[in-house]
Amino acid sequence: MLKRAISLGALPRDTRDTLFLLLVIAWVMMPQVGNLPWWCSLLAGGVLAWRAIIAVTGKPLPGRWWIAGILVVALGATWRTHNTLLGRDAGVTLIVVLLALKTLELRARRDAFVIFFLGFFAMLTNFFFSQTLPVAAAMLLGLLGLLTALVNAHLPVGRPPLAEAAKTAAWMALLGAPIMAVMFLLFPRFAPLWGIPADAMSGRSGLSANMQVGNVASLALDESVAFRVKFEGEPPAQSDLYFRGPVLSNFDGREWRPLQARPGSRFPIVYFGASGLEGLGTPVRYQVTLEPHNRPWLLVLDAAVKPPAAPGMEAIMSTELQWFSTRPVTDLLRYQAESYVDFRHGPRNSAALPQEYTQLPPGFNPQTQNLADEIKAEFPGNPAAQVRAAMNRLRTGGYSYTLEPGVYGQHTADEFWFTRKEGFCEHIASAFVVLLRGMDIPARLVTGYQGGQRNSVDGFWIVRQSDAHAWTEVWLAGQGWVRVDPTSAVMPGRTGSFQRLVAPQSVFTTAMNSVNPSLAANLRAAWEALNNSWNQWILNYTQSKQLDLLKNLGFKSPSWEDLSYVLIAIIVALALVGAAWSWWDRRVHDPWLRLLSRARKRLNAAGLELGSAAPPRQIATLVTARFGEDGRRLADWFLRLEAQRYARRPEADLRALRREFQQLPWPA
Structure with a gap:
């Protein structure tokens, strides 16, 4: 190992600098691996490795035809993958390919400069896909690496250490930080140019526009953050934290879908308008920081009477109490909301309800229909008692909550009620709604999030994708729509004391929890609080906040101009x-x-008129002409002062000249 270190340290400067630049480029490209096509990552990695071998072995660079051929293949593969050569995804793919191929043309300083600036642009493209704190920290290191390589390319011949170039690059970045801060605070912000990829939540916890029952054999808990909530004052009880998402009412035997949209509407609802919503008691006020999910859904605590408020956002509520933005949420969004934990909703007469709330597809779940007939016969004309009987069956019938129920067949409700008797919340809620509709009770399935965890560091409640939940709403005469959560009958801790099935832990997390569980929890809370601060103050710094800053500076009606x-x-x-x-x-x-200024003053006092810009060599000539041999030592000192300006050790030579200054025979 020592021998290898010595041989690497003895590499020529060009080889060392090339390897360092390749390492920085690889670091800049690394976060893009998950966003690039597999062939692009392999191609870029292979080209960088090839260039590193060339640098170490001293072999000649490939000819232009080789590079042109690889480029043509990359263009074809990009077209095949993205069906275009334009746009975000295809553009980033081509930038990575071009940056890698340009290293095969690294012959002179001019080529290095092209690579530097391509590297800066490739570093920027990482933020098209992710603006998280880890990515920002990684790109800051990449920035310092590229600046170090750029400074190193301007250093004189010889073998200057990379540490010297890194020190200069860090100092440059530090000097530029105030300008960067000013640009961040005041550069006008417009609507985002790029969105996020379409979500793919199949087989993972989270929300979707529809729900297929029984197609997923096991559910992987996704611990990523869905949104954060900051309550004003005391938050509601944890069992009351139901955040409403898509409402699913159409059922074809396998899949639940929203009600059909009205003609010309972009939203999956029947119509917008009065919802018959009445809040009871004191409203709960809070702030939501919603992660981008590429849907128009606005997650609010059941039930929000007023529209969620955010600068530049228009919110609309459906008749099923779901709030929508007029455009998909493709960036971090923060809005204020006000909700009632206790509320009344819905018509008092069942005739005003759409027929979809009682419809079931023919030929599905005959055993469940027989069970519905039995309960209905036991409690005739009493829908509330029928609902209680269904809940009691869940409590006492040996049903269980699991993340691995296996794949269900055609009759999903029959399998749950009579065969498997296990599933996660979507199986339980779906089977419950099917049973109620079999008793001619209007019912619908509501998806969203339930619960959350308070971060002890910053006080925000964190709601994760693993908190996604499905519950039901039942229409009862004289009461309207009433929330009934059948999962709470199977596993009361899911919504009460908030026990939760947890995802498998990593080896590191398991080790940390076994050594010091409180330390692991505190570290996680601190990290999530740091991420939240990044989201609140950096990613969510919008144009409205910029204008508020100008108002604080005295502008009455500020604009982007x-x-x-x-x-x-x-x-x-x-x-x-x-x-x-x-x-x-x-x-x-x-x-x-x-x-030099002190020397000029001495000579001016002696009657020798010197200009303020006279260089040492000119002063030496004037001193010799004026004082002859008496001024030779003084003239020689000025010549050595001029030479010191370009000396190898300027500090040491200047100290010697300063000491000699006191001993020179200055003319009176």
């Missing part, structure tokens, strides 16, 4: 201050210039 004017004024002012500081520092603080 005012942002531009303020930004330009600050940049110009900083540029003038920087120029003045540079001139002042060079004239006043430069020790060489200070010593």
Whole structure:
């Protein structure tokens, strides 16, 4: 190992610099592996490895025909993968390919500069897919790496250490940080140019536009954050934290879908309008920070009477109490909301209900229909008692809550009630609604999130994809729609004390929990609080916040033009201050210039008129002409002062000249 380290340390400068640049490029590309086609990642990695072998062995670079051939193949593969050469995904693929191929043309400094700037652009493309804190930290390291390589390319011949270039690059980044902060605060922000890929939640916990019952044999708990909630004052009880999502009412025997949209509507609902919603008691006010999910759904606590409020967002509620934005949520969204935990909703007369709420597909679940007939005969004309009887069967019939129920057959409700007697919340809620509709009780299936966990560090409630839940709503005469959660009958801790089936833990997490569970929990809470701060103050810094900043600065009705004017004024002012500081520092603080100024003053006092810009060599000539042999030592000192400006060890030579200054025979 020591021998290998010594041989690497003895590599020529060009080889060392090339390997360092390839390492930085690989670091910039690494976060994109999950977003790129598999062939692109293999191609880029192979080209970088090929270029590293060429650098170490000293073999010649491939000819242009080789590079052109690889480029043509990459263009064809990009077209085959994305069906276009334009757009975000195809564009990023081509940028990565071009950056990798350009390293095969790295012959001169000019080629290196092209690679540097392509690397900066490739680094930027990482934020098209993810703007999380880890990605930002990784790209900050990538930025410092590219700046180090750029500084190193400008250093003189020889073998300057990379540490010296890294120090200069870090200092440059630190000096540029104030400008970066000003640009972040004041550069006008417009609507996003890129969205996020379509979601793919099949087989994972989370929400979907429809729900297929029994097609997923096992459910993987997704621990990623769905949204965060900050309550004003005391939050509701954990068992009351039902965040409403899509409402599913159409059932074809296997799949639940929303009610059909009205003609011309983009939303999966019958119509918008008065919902008969009445809030009871004191409303709960809170703030939601919703992660992007590429859907128009706005998650709110049941039930919100007023529209969720966010700058530039228009919210609309369906007759089923689901709130929508007028466009998909493709970026982090923060909005204020107000909800009632206790509420009344729905018509008092069943004639006003759509017929879909009691419909069942013919030929499905005959055993469940027989069970419905038995309960209905036992409690004739009493729908409330029939609902209670169905819940009591869940409590006492040996049913269980599991994430691995296996694949269900055609009659999903029959299998749940009579054969398997196990499933996760979608099986339980679906079978329950089928049973109630078999008794001619209007019922529908509601999906969303239930519960959450309070972060002790920042006080935000974190709701994860693993908190996704399905429950039912039953229409009862004189009461309207009433929430009934059948899962709570099978597993009361799911919504009460909030016991939860947990996902398998990693080896590191298991080890941490076995050594110190409280430490592991505190570390996770601190990390999530840090991520939340990043979301709140960085990712969610919108144009409205910029305008609020201008209002605090005294603008009455600020606009994005005012942002531009303020930004330009600050940049110009900083540029003038920087120029003045540079001139002042060079004239006043430069020790060489200070010593030359003191020498000029001595000669001016002796009657030798010198200009303020006279260089040392000119002063030496004037001293020789004026004082002859008496001024030879003084003239020689000025010549050595000029040579010191370009010395290898300027500090040491300048100290010697400063000491000699006191001993020179200055003329009176």
